[in-house]
Amino acid sequence: MGSNRFISGIYNYCDYWCERCAYTRRCRNYQMDPGLKRRADGQPPPIERDAANAAFWADLAEAVRETELFGPADARDREAGLPDDLQPDSEWLAREEAHRAAVQQHPLVRMAFDYMKRVEAWQSTADPDLKAVARDLLEAAKSPVPNPAEEEAREIGDMIEIATWYHTLIPPKLSRALDGVFEKDGLDDDPPGVLAETRQHDANGSARVVLLAIERSIAAWTRLRTLVPAQGDAILDLLVPLDRMRGGIHLILPGAQHFPLAFLGEFSEPPTNA
Ligand code: SF4
Numbered sequence: 001m002g003s004n005r006f007i008s009g010i011y012n013y014c015d016y017w018c019e020r021c022a023y024t025r026r027c028r029n030y031q032m033d034p035g036l037k038r039r040a041d042g043q044p045p046p047i048e049r050d051a052a053n054a055a056f057w058a059d060l061a062e063a064v065r066e067t068e069l070f071g072p073a074d075a076r077d078r079e080a081g082l083p084d085d086l087q088p089d090s091e092w093l094a095r096e097e098a099h100r101a102a103v104q105q106h107p108l109v110r111m112a113f114d115y116m117k118r119v120e121a122w123q124s125t126a127d128p129d130l131k132a133v134a135r136d137l138l139e140a141a142k143s144p145v146p147n148p149a150e151e152e153a154r155e156i157g158d159m160i161e162i163a164t165w166y167h168t169l170i171p172p173k174l175s176r177a178l179d180g181v182f183e184k185d186g187l188d189d190d191p192p193g194v195l196a197e198t199r200q201h202d203a204n205g206s207a208r209v210v211l212l213a214i215e216r217s218i219a220a221w222t223r224l225r226t227l228v229p230a231q232g233d234a235i236l237d238l239l240v241p242l243d244r245m246r247g248g249i250h251l252i253l254p255g256a257q258h259f260p261l262a263f264l265g266e267f268s269e270p271p272t273n274a
Pocket residue numbers: 010011014015016017018019021022023024027028029030263
């Protein structure tokens with residue numbers, strides 16, 4: 001790869017989980033941000049890390065395919081200093097406020113925030129069961145007879161990491177997707193012009209990232225139900241809203257599922273920097 005190593009805009013529609021990304025070597029954001037790169041210190045070399053991450057997500061995707069649970073598969077102060085002719089007009093402000101409120105009140109967005117709070121509550125209530133499982137696994141790992149305890153312990157950690165990474169990503173990304181839909185619907189241009197197309201494109205891209213986050217969360221929770229049976233019912237209560245959100249997104253943004261995500265290796269056209 002030469003000077004064209006970077007994939008244009010790959011970071012616009014991704015899950016920001018750089019430690020688990022298979023395209024760190026081709027992401028300008030990652031390569032130019034010392035903070036992001038530092039977080040990878042101590043990890044394997046980039047080529048190996050990207051390959052290992054690709055394999056990790058491929059394995060989890062396989063687990064999703066096998067899952068049958070749900071069937072087949074402060075700005076106001078700054079404004080005060082602006083000259084009058086640069087003040088936003090009150091009509092525009094009222095429209096923006098109504099728009100923002102509509103997004104926040106949308107049932108899917110409310111469900112996403114509710115899910116986020118439920119996951120946070122789960123983290124505290126599940127702690128005793130998780131510690132009990134960890135103790136059992138530690139004991140089993142001491143056994144001279146080969147057993148899968150170490151692998152299971154690692155897997156529990158991975159699944160919790162996945163579910164907890166995505167639970168905070170879903171509400172803002174879903175809000176952005178619906179914001180794009182409302183903005184597009186509020187435009188007066190008929191037939192739809194470039195602005196409407198741009199809004200729709202952004203809504204689809206954000207929604208596709210949410211769908212990915214939901215699918216991966218469902219896979220992680222489903223596996224955790226097996227690994228920590230005592231948490232089966234509690235985890236089911238988290239899976240239900242995830243499935244409902246997924247269905248709602250398919251209805252409102254049917255184009256989202258076809259939006260290519262470059263950080264997954266999906267490209268709308270062959271990248272010229274391959
Ligand atoms: S594309 Fe990958 S490396 Fe770049 S910001 Fe997104 S997750 Fe991080």
